[in-house]
Amino acid sequence: MMNKRIFERIYDVVVVGSGMAGFSAATRLHHQGYAVLLIGPRGDLVWEAGRCFCADAGESERAQWRDLHQAVSDRGGVQHGWMDGAITEVVATNQLVEMKMPVLYYAHPVAVEREQASADGPVIGLIVATKAGLRRVVGRRWIDATEDGFMLQRLSRASQRREAKVGRTWMYFQSEQWQNTPLKPTAWPTERYLATEMPLPSDRWEHLREQLVGLDDSARQAVMSHCSVEPLPIYDSVQTRDETLASLNVACASASYSGDPMDTLASRFDLGGRAADAVLSLPEADASSDAIRRPISEIEPEAVIDADVAVVGAGTGGTIAAITAASRGVKTVCLEPHAFAGGIGAGGGIHYYYYGVPGGFQQQLDERVRDFMAAVGKPLYSGAFHPEAKKVVLNQMLREAEVDLRCGSLVYGVECKAGRVVSLLMATTAGPVKVRCKAVVDGTGDGDVAAMAGADFTLGRAVDGQLHAYSQSSGKLREQQRHGVVMQLVNFDAGWCDPTDPEDLTRARVQGIQQYLLDRYDNLERPTYIAPAIGLRQGRQIKTDYILQLDDLIQRRSFEDRIGYTGCHYDNHAVDFEFESDEALFWIWLCRNWRTPMACEISYRMLLPRGLDNVWLASRCVGVSQDAHHAMRMQRDMQRIGEASGYAAALSSQHGLASRAVPLDQLQRQLEASGALTPPEGKEPPIFGKVLDFDSLDDVAVNRQLELALDEMDRGVPGKSMWWLYRNESKIGEQVRQRLDHDDPKVSWIAAGICALWRENRAEPRLIEAIRQREYGYDGSWKSAHAHGLEGFEPLKNLRLVPNWLAAICMLRHCGSSRCVDALRDLAEVPGHALVTRTSLALAIEALASRGEIDAATAQPIFDALRRGPITAERGIPARYNGALAESALRGQSFDTPLPSNPGTDIIWNSTQDYRWQLEFAVARARTALGLEPHAEALALLEDERTPVRHAMRRLVSRSGIDPAMADQR
Incomplete structure (x- = not known):
């Protein structure tokens, strides 16, 4: 029987809330043998430590507290009543993994369900809002560890809730020399902190701006590495109250319902421990599988708000969309699950720009961030934009535009009429809310709103559905000669996940954080913070009126409905190109073009989901193909489409127009006024990051006549010229075919690659020869201005390149016949192959089988050989050197993956994982193509x-x- 997923189980106790209290309660009950589920609305376990960076650890006699405290201390993160917040989050996460406790993040409570037999009976279910809609969690007993007591408020205990009048925040500074400072020390020699208080409720980011402007002289000589993302509510003691619902089955671990003072990490931890003890004396709900299968009833919203434009997701593009829409004078509401606006740049640890095109509204934003950083001085030095500076400035701009920003809100449903989204349903800490609106901008990243409204989409690459690798970034310190100890980010591929599935997104978050676990940390080799936002590069790609293609970027396509420009290179974080599309494999493994710059205009139609009349896209879910997405997804791209979406949604709501009826001339005039449609010239240095050398993208320079492309081919030079030849078969096909028999193997190889993509069977002999001769294909003569990795120009030194024999296996998928089977079989029989060689061979057999070029009896010995013996690189880090591993294994040599040049190298090795599944999957595809069942x-x-x-x-x-x-x- 298949393992049950989170929503298919019945739990002894469900703990709702993933702070210190929830963690304490869940771990205590788990150690006692109970089946426990821990739920949190965001991916922030023990958030009081890892988000608030509370410096007051406090004391507790509970065994779980001592275990946590000791584990942090053993790693260097404890001193004089202070616990390192980032390390505490990592250690606590690792403890959950070692206990194998189920966890569900990104789940917002919406409604409490009692046993159907009695309206006053025990709680049996909790309806939670997720990116996949509403889901039900079933349990026999419950602990409410949410800050506001979500369950308790709905179980007739609202009168006993207490309000925190004050919130405490912490700022952490780094300096090589501290003298006569009032700032308090931590366990790290360069680090000091400043604690302040703010009234609640109030604006966290305005409070931070005031703090930064008013820093004393000692703090002004240091760099602020991290600070509280949100204030920690501080509660004084009140008259003792009962912390359970005796007639029900819910125990209280909510700070707002407790009578004890709550001002340290330990005090909250103790609260959870008491709830764990108390819940066992409460009655159990009579939970059964019927409760799991029962349909979820319609949930009435507890409040309704109206807006002209609703922007869902205050991320990289959504925040800009909200500001630009509101600047047109329309009532705009912006809904965001996190506690801040700005997305990956503000809260995902990626506080610099990787290519994309400057200009437009984002230029104004960047200038304001730069000016604010300059006004504060050294505390906001980061080398690019400081994430806290961007949070502060975005907050100011949202306030100035009068955007109604609602953090802690997750949209879980939509209501549509005749292709229009008329209202949104969202979960908040105060309960479910309906938002009625005229126009919607989907800034969710994964196209959640568009998908809920019925828009069609794709998810991942065609062969296996795999998406871009995700990152779990963090802060880090480094020593700089001029500025001393400064902040730096850690960004590496952590693995893969489906961000539309809350369970898989939880798994990715947990594993990403666990990768930061080390036996010991020191001042420079430690995470200063774990980024609150997981670094998701891709989710759904919504099908829009126009879908940008890789060829559009390579050929620098123009559009009459242009709304801006995009420019990057083929920044695919995959290395297993045998599973990518035909054109992607050709572009990278044959043309060797991973770093070749590409750019084009952005079409307005890319923002318009098919079948929807009042929805615009302002996130990475925009209308791009799987291959084009690798380039058109950068922060500048998202800010550019956010600006256009905001303006267009405002025009729509003001004049009652459908998205396709928005006057394009008016929209383009607005974008021209902002500079978004100004062609990039590369004359002015960009703010905060890289841009392409646009001179290299000039039409005259790249769109060579085909005779010049042939000239490059005759010199045996791979590159963009191969793409032009491939795309012009009708004009140049025969001349390319003539070179299949060229005396120079570099020329005949290029011709074979192009002809194979044309499915020309005359390319087969040259590809077979490359396999038979184990052709490496790199003799030192080829050089590229766009090398990557170790700036090498061969597979053994560059993780994007592979030997010719391996590329030949994959190209035979297009033109191979029964004539190539012997060569493939002989290669498969060589022992000790790398995983990439085996998967490439299996996928080639699948293609041959689909064309009837091989039968099951012939294929079975090949399958046996592929699955036999030890497999080189069955495990490894995501950014593994596939070409080097394949070539080294074929030579009978070992290959040690070089250390990446970016920081956090010790942590990167923790991302090592098992890839054996790819071989089993590829063999199963081939078996299926032969009419056999998967093994x-x-x-x-x-x-x-x-x-x-x-x-x-x-x-x-x-x-x-x-x-x-x-x-x-x-």
Whole structure:
């Protein structure tokens, strides 16, 4: 029987709230043998430590507290009543993983369900809002560890809730020399902190701005590395009150319902421990599988608000959309799950620009951030933009535009009429709320609103559904000669996930944080903070009126409905290009073009989901193909489309127009006025990051006549010229085919690659020769201005390059026949191959099978060989050197992956994971193409903990005609 997922189980106790109290209660009950689920609305376990950076640890006699405190102390993160917030979050996360406790993040409570037999009976279910809509969690007993007591408020205890009048915040500074400072020390020699208080409720980011402007002289000589994302509510003691609902089955671990003072980490931890003890004396709900399967009833909103424009997601693009829409005078509400606006740059740890095109409204934003940083001075030095500076400035701009920003809000449903979204349903800490609106901007990143409204979409690459690798970034320190100890980010590929699935997103968050676990930290080798926002590079790609293609970027396409420019390179974080599209594999492994710059105009139609009349996209879900998305997804791109979406939504709501009826001339005039439509010239240095050398993208320079492309081919030079030849078969095809027999192997190789993509069978002999001769293809003569990795120009030194023999295997998928089977079989029989060689061979067999060029009897020995013996690089980091691993294994040599040049190298090795599933999956695809059932090891993937793996296998099993529910019985 397949393993049950989170929402298919019944728990002994469900703990709602992932702060110190919730963590304490959940771990205590788990150690006593109970089946416990811990739920949190964001991915911020023990948020009082890792988000507030509370410096007051306090004391507790509870065993779980001592375990946590000691584990942090053993790693260097404790001194004089202070615990390092980032390390505490990492250690606590690791403890949950070691306990194998189920956790569900990104789940916002919406409604409490009691046993159907009695309206006053015990709680049996909790309805939570997720990115995938409403879900039900079923439990026998409950602990409410939410800050505001969400469950308790709905169980007739609202009168006992107390308000925190004051919130405490902390700012952390770094300096090599501290003299006569009132700032307090931590366990780290360069670090001091400043604690302040602010009234609640009040604006956190305005308070931070005032703090930064008013810093004393000692703090002004240091760099602020991190600070509280939100204030910690401080509660004084009140008259003792009962912390349980004796007639029900809910215990209280909510600080706002407790009678004790709550001003330290330990005091909150103790609150959770008491709740764990108390809940066991409460009655149990009579939970059964019927409660799991019961349909979720419609939930009445507890409040209704009206707006002209609703922007969902105050991320990189959504915040800009909200500001620009409101600047047109329309009533704008902006809904955001996190406690801040700004997305990945403000809260995801990526506080610099990686390419994209400057200009437009974002230029004004960047200038204001730069000016604010300059006004504060050294505390906001970061080398690019300081994330806290961007939060402060965005907050100011939202206030100035009179945007109604509602943080802590997650949209879980929409109401549509005739292709228009008329209202949104969102979860808040105060309960479910309906937002009625005229126009909607989807800034969710994953196209949640568009998908809920019925828009069609794709999710991941075609072969296996895999998306871009995600990152779990953090802060770090480094020593700089001029500025001393300064802040720096850590950004590396942590793994893969399906961000539309709350369970898989939780898994990715947990694993990403756990990767920061080290036996010991020191001042420079430690995370100063764990980024609150997980670094998701891709989710859904909504199908829009126009979908940008890779060829548009390479050929620098223009559009009459242009709204701006995009420019980058093919920044795909995958290295397993055997699973990518035909054109992607050709562009990278044959043309060797990963770092080649590309740019084009952005079409307004890319923002318009098909079938919806009042929705615009302002996030990475914009209308781009899987291949084009690798370049058109940068922060500048998102800010550019955010500006256009905001203006267009405002025009729509003001004049009652559908999205496609918005006057394009008016929209473009607004964008011209802001500078968004000013062609990039590269004359002025950009603010905060890289831009392309646009001179290199001049039409005259790149769109060479085909004769010049042939000239490059005759010199054996791979590159963009190969793309021009590939795209012009009707004009140049015969001349390319003539070079298949060229005396220079570099020329015939290029010709074979192009002809293979044309599915020209005359390319097959040259590809077979490359495999038979184990052709490496790199003799030192080829140089590229766009090398990557170790700036090397061959597979052994560059993680984006592969030897010719490996590329040839993949190209045979397009033009191979039965003539190539012997070469593939002989190569498969060589022992010790790297994983990439085996998967490439399996996918080639699949292609041959689909064309009837190989039968099952011939293929089976190849499958056996591929799955036999030790597999080189079965495990590794996501950014592994596939070409080097394949070549070294074929030579019978070992290959040690070079250390990346970016910081956090010790942590990067913690991202090592198992890739064996790719081989089983690829072999199963080939077996299916031959009419065979997937083998047992492949069917086992239906129970893999990773959603993308399960889904890939489930789609394959469905095509094979096997009932997925019965697959595990075979």
